Amino acid sequence: MTRTVLICPDDPSLLGRLAGRSLGIRLAPSADIAATVAMVRRRNDLFRLLVETPLPLTDIEPDIAWQGLPVDLAVGSVGRFAALTGRLDALRALGVTVCLPLGDRNLTDARLLSSLGIRTRLRLDGGTAPDWERLSDLMTYALLGLVEHAPIEPFQTIADACRTDGRTTDWLAALFDDPQRFLHLDAEGRIALSRRDLMAGAFVGNLAALDSPALAACRRQRAEAWRQAFLDDHFCARCPGWRLCRGRYAAGKSAADGCADFFTEMADVVEQRAALRRERRLPW
């Protein structure tokens, strides 16, 4: 198995209990980044900094301390683009990935940021369903657009990971939610299998269980939980879009909504993109 990444807060007492790990650190924009990074790197590998705030991007001043670090900046929205003018160069230069929730305005803003060369990540994690048609437009732009633009996740990962040998594509790693690769910790060291579980307080153990067979079994069970849809003969198991979504939006549904059309369309777009690349008619 690939080395586990622990996504945890920048809590000194928690970090003090971790050594020899690969860590993704959640922290506020106001945090002392340099000190946190120095502390992490003394005893661990730094996977990524996840700078989180409910504020709009326009309210966040890019921190020079992010220079050379892998930074995801999760904001509540972008805000007025006019107010960003002075910061776009800095965001680009720092290589920051801007993470956005799936609200309608954010889909438009993700496209604008991408067109301005700023990498974005959308939280397509099975939570609140987006406007699937608008998401489909954005996905088509991200994967087939001929004009230069920065990648939009998780579309980029899905397109890169999608295989043509009949296998399904698991792209949860693009959202740091693959339970076989990522674990999410709170400040007390309690472990959740996804970010949504962390927010909901659904923990499966604590630091003492980190390398235990019980936790390994729990992670494996979650990774293989997709089979439940087949056991229940859930309509998602018979959906042509399953190959990309793997039932991510199945919970609580009794009939297909736009997700089926979206993921079916995406499978076509991904194949079209691969064909264009083979013909050297490169979409961006």
Next chain:
Amino acid sequence: MVTLIVKPSEACNAACVYCEVDRKGWLKSKIMSPETLDMLFARIDAFLKERRNEQIKIVWHGGEPLLIGEPFYRRILAAQRQRCADTESRICHTVQSNLTLFSDEFVEVFRALGITSVGTSYDPVTEVRVLKGQDSRAYDEAFLAGTARLERAGFDWGVICVVTRLSLERPLDLFYFLTNLAPQGGVMFNPILLDKAKHQYLAIDDKEFSAFLGVLFPVWWAHRQRYPRVEPFHSLTETILSGGRRQFYCTDAGQCADTHIGIGPDGAMTHCGRSGDWGLLDYGSIHDRSFAEVFADARRVELRRRGEALRNGACRDCDYWALCHGGCPLDSWDATGSFLGKTAWCDSRGGFVKTTFEPVTGIKPKLMEAE
């Protein structure tokens, strides 16, 4: 390559509604003895030493071949190593299992036997497959757990879906359900082979099967890169593109008299697995006769003449002869009581090509003439 369909036991933990293993009316519940297993590999070794360029594929079949447990497969390995020291590089193994009993204890010995993929069958239709004394949900749970264990251990698996009358109304449901499980060995749709008069609620005919395939084929053709191994479409396309020179299945190749032997738990040899289920074509015991003697049996000689007879008779005007060579002789026996007629499933080959394959693909088959 010669294929041996070996049934180490005909016992099964499942009771699928269309099971044919006991059509002959007497199940051989015994497990293949160490002596018979030893004789099997002695025969294999002798055959491969006679034919220096030949290979043998052993399909461990049943019944449910995992019901006999992992120790039996250790005995297979030991017998092969002992009896086939000079020829074992030309022996390959595969298992046809319902997977409901697949556990981690099989992993090591399967790897030692060189098994990389396990064949199974599954029908996402309620109450078609059940474990004895339980319902189809228990079967489904055990099956899905088996596929998970296989994949965890790094084995591929492929699945046959038996198309019954219960399946006819939902072809695309079945197609997506099975391909969404992403079996790397692929998905194969086969028609149920039951007497329509006796099993009206399950049995279908060749036209109904052809219509079922006709719903799936346009979807598969449009996305064949996404669903690379869906049968019979993949093999049919390859066969057509090869001009009829490449055949993938025993039912189409017209050569089973030279390629297949079925072997029961007591060492009784028959034509293939299906003839063993039906109690037909008894070629005697493996303890008494070699494979060379079986291939030289007069009934095999007669079956070898079947192709020529069909080409000059019932199949004379068929443009699609090279696709199926008259089909499986047991289909003919089932319909007419003779092995020498053509299959009763014509419409799902030539008929399907004419009504669906050609219009959807725009490919007009240019098949080689009969040799």
